[in-house]
Amino acid sequence: MNAFLTEKGHRVLLSGFGGDEVLGGVPVATSELADLAARAEVRKLAHQLKVWSLDKRKPWFHLFWETLCRFFPPALAGRPAHLCPAPWLEPGFARRHSSALAGYDGRIRLFGPLPTLQENLSTLGALRRQLGVSVLPAGPVYEKRYPYLDRDLLEFLFAVPREQLLRPGRRRSLMRRALAGLVPEEVLKRKRKAFVARRSATGNSPEFDPFDPSSEPMILSSLGIVDSAAFRQELEEARLGRGTFPVAMLRTIGIEGWLRSVVGRGLLQFEPAVPQTDRLPTKRQKVAQRHDLSAES
Numbered sequence: 001m002n003a004f005l006t007e008k009g010h011r012v013l014l015s016g017f018g019g020d021e022v023l024g025g026v027p028v029a030t031s032e033l034a035d036l037a038a039r040a041e042v043r044k045l046a047h048q049l050k051v052w053s054l055d056k057r058k059p060w061f062h063l064f065w066e067t068l069c070r071f072f073p074p075a076l077a078g079r080p081a082h083l084c085p086a087p088w089l090e091p092g093f094a095r096r097h098s099s100a101l102a103g104y105d106g107r108i109r110l111f112g113p114l115p116t117l118q119e120n121l122s123t124l125g126a127l128r129r130q131l132g133v134s135v136l137p138a139g140p141v142y143e144k145r146y147p148y149l150d151r152d153l154l155e156f157l158f159a160v161p162r163e164q165l166l167r168p169g170r171r172r173s174l175m176r177r178a179l180a181g182l183v184p185e186e187v188l189k190r191k192r193k194a195f196v197a198r199r200s201a202t203g204n205s206p207e208f209d210p211f212d213p214s215s216e217p218m219i220l221s222s223l224g225i226v227d228s229a230a231f232r233q234e235l236e237e238a239r240l241g242r243g244t245f246p247v248a249m250l251r252t253i254g255i256e257g258w259l260r261s262v263v264g265r266g267l268l269q270f271e272p273a274v275p276q277t278d279r280l281p282t283k284r285q286k287v288a289q290r291h292d293l294s295a296e297s
Helices: 002-008 019-023 030-038 042-056 060-069 091-096 115-132 151-159 173-178 195-203 228-239 246-264 283-296
Strands: 012-014 143-145
Touching (some): 019 151, 030 042, 042 060, 228 246
């Protein structure tokens, strides 16, 4: 892509970032069902639960319970699997930063704006945070623009009823209907972007990924952020195509690589982690030591 941009002299790259989030590309019906629950539209809620349960092949009661859980605090309702911290993070670090690791996911307020608007504002905040940590291109120099995040478009989409954007078995329903006759049918009727999952599996294979945490101590491990043994195990699973946290793994590798670059340039002092035998005793070990001293006395 960089070679193509250089050859053609292009200076602007259009990005599809945010399209799935604002146009109903994520097949989750909880926002629509939460709207009906907040409005006490019992009959329509029962109908939509039946339709979505058939599409998802899940009991309607499970969908209804998932919708109700969005009104509960995360401490009571629990967090879904995709919002749980990566298993290689140190428990203390994950506990201290649980809100940030879960994307500042909060509950829906029963009184106030409709649940769909609350979800849209929360999604917009998440997209803003992702853009805030994006890396600017070094070469060739070009500008990224985001058509799906246009303010006028967002105001329109946030005012459209959720059932117009997403329907059972029809992601981006409004967009597909609006582009009928303008976009080829093969594109409009495609089910999913399957190449994304395939790329994650091959991108972490040994020939594509030069990162090896066993070659030298991980700086993230010395900082008390990552359990290097657990991360090494998950990395091997990803190389075999069985990884379940590809995005978190790539971000961990990126942060570790950045830290190593900073240390290599002498901008940060780094001392390897203290061996397990030389570490300070834990609270349980201190209690055992006091118990032994009492027994000897």
